[in-house]
Amino acid sequence: MANQDVVLRPDMAGIAAAPAMPGSSSRAIFACRGEASTSLRRRRAAVDEEYHARSPCATSWVVQAMRASSPARSPAVDEHAAWMRKHPSALASFEQIAAAAKGKQVVVFLDYDGTLSRIVADPDTAFITGEMREAVRGVAKHFPAAIVTGRCVEKVCGFVGLSELYYAGSHGMDIKGPGSNAAEVLLQPAREFLPVIAEVYQALVEKTKSTPGARVENNKFCLSVHFRCVDEKRWSPLAEQVKEVLRDYPDLRLNEGRKVLEIRPSIMWDKGKAVEFLLQSLGFDGRSDVLPLYLGDDRTDEDAFKMLRKRGHGLGILVSKCPRETDASYSLQDPTEVMEFLHRLVRWKRRRSSSSAMRARV
Numbered sequence: 292m293a294n295q296d297v298v299l300r301p302d303m304a305g306i307a308a309a310p311a312m313p314g315s316s317s318r319a320i321f322a323c324r325g326e327a328s329t330s331l332r333r334r335r336a337a338v339d340e341e342y343h344a345r346s347p348c349a350t351s352w353v354v355q356a357m358r359a360s361s362p363a364r365s366p367a368v369d370e371h372a373a374w375m376r377k378h379p380s381a382l383a384s385f386e387q388i389a390a391a392a393k394g395k396q397v398v399v400f401l402d403y404d405g406t407l408s409r410i411v412a413d414p415d416t417a418f419i420t421g422e423m424r425e426a427v428r429g430v431a432k433h434f435p436a437a438i439v440t441g442r443c444v445e446k447v448c449g450f451v452g453l454s455e456l457y458y459a460g461s462h463g464m465d466i467k468g469p470g471s472n473a474a475e476v477l478l479q480p481a482r483e484f485l486p487v488i489a490e491v492y493q494a495l496v497e498k499t500k501s502t503p504g505a506r507v508e509n510n511k512f513c514l515s516v517h518f519r520c521v522d523e524k525r526w527s528p529l530a531e532q533v534k535e536v537l538r539d540y541p542d543l544r545l546n547e548g549r550k551v552l553e554i555r556p557s558i559m560w561d562k563g564k565a566v567e568f569l570l571q572s573l574g575f576d577g578r579s580d581v582l583p584l585y586l587g588d589d590r591t592d593e594d595a596f597k598m599l600r601k602r603g604h605g606l607g608i609l610v611s612k613c614p615r616e617t618d619a620s621y622s623l624q625d626p627t628e629v630m631e632f633l634h635r636l637v638r639w640k641r642r643r644s645s646s647s648a649m650r651a652r653v
């Protein structure tokens with residue numbers, strides 16, 4: 292990876308305790324696939340209203356969010372086409388992206404589940420393919436690159452198996468630099484929560500063991516309660532179980548992802564902040580000659596898309612087959628298209644490097 296001389300400045304994180312109620316950037320309302328944007332906004336507003344009227348882990352809100360992440364119908368063709376005009380394919384628009392990257396240092400940020408690996412029922416077997424690994428290796432050879440994931444760093448490092456990358460695990464709360472030394476930590480803004488998270492993990496395992504198919508995953512600084520394999524009739528009792536445990540922990544907050552409830556410390560930290568931290572650490576912050584690209588599929592990736600959009604530099608690429616409200620500029624359908632995009636990026640970089648080498652010789 293290029294530019295590996297990271298400056299360690301944990302103080303730059305600007306971490307502050309957030310109120311127990313999540314802030315707007317992390318509202319746990321999942322854009323329901325297949326809904327027209329107006330009805331989506333209306334529904335979102337209604338859910339938000341209820342959310343703000345109740346406690347952060349009110350069961351009915353949690354169940355609504357669980358249902359919203361499980362769409363009942365496919366999008367209409369015209370609705371999909373309208374969405375694609377707003378968020379065109381990053382493959383079809385590759386030349387446009389290449390033009391934006393011309394003369395700039397591209398930095399690549401990649402989410403893991405649903406972006407590099409396909410969504411599968413068993414989270415422990417969400418491996419990336421050998422081909423995808425080679426594609427990511429190629430990217431890391433030509434650009435500074437990082438994996439930004441909800442998983443714990445150790446697990447995702449094991450899945451990806453590339454020591455040349457930066458890793459930001461636990462939704463960016465555990466950042467590690469490249470190299471084989473897994474202990475080389477750059478930033479852990481929620482370190483003080485480790486004992487609480489370990490305690491809540493045990494409590495959730497105990498509490499949810501009566502729900503067939505429920506599974507609690509320990510992501511070190513955050514926890515995932517998976518309901519992909521839980522019968523929908525049991526979602527409400529499961530939400531109640533989670534809520535009961537969290538009632539004693541007001542400093543933790545609840546969000547939802549793809550058939551998963553995610554529990555994490557209520558600090559003002561997310562994937563967007565992790566990307567900012569990495570850009571600062573690499574000395575790229577605020578530079579107009581740098582183009583960050585962020586590829587992700589999940590609600591939590593929106594924090595990174597939003598940050599790039601707000602700063603007016605960098606491009607978000609949402610991995611989704613279905614229309615979703617998003618701050619990403621472009622879209623890709625699935626991990627296969629992600630792999631194709633990464634290959635094209637590397638080919639583009641190689642072509643540019645060889646033509647500048649030729650120009651230098653003339």
Ligand SMILES: O=P(O)(O)OC[C@H]1O[C@H](O[C@H]2O[C@H](CO)[C@@H](O)[C@H](O)[C@H]2O)[C@H](O)[C@@H](O)[C@@H]1O
Nearest residue numbers: 403404410411412414417440441515519549551
């Ligand atoms: O930030 P990410 O890398 O996207 O991680 C988010 C969550 O991803 C994993 O769960 C998701 O993928 C599983 C495997 O395909 C799937 O079974 C589950 O339903 C999905 O939600 C991971 O297991 C979670 O801990 C992460 O929080």
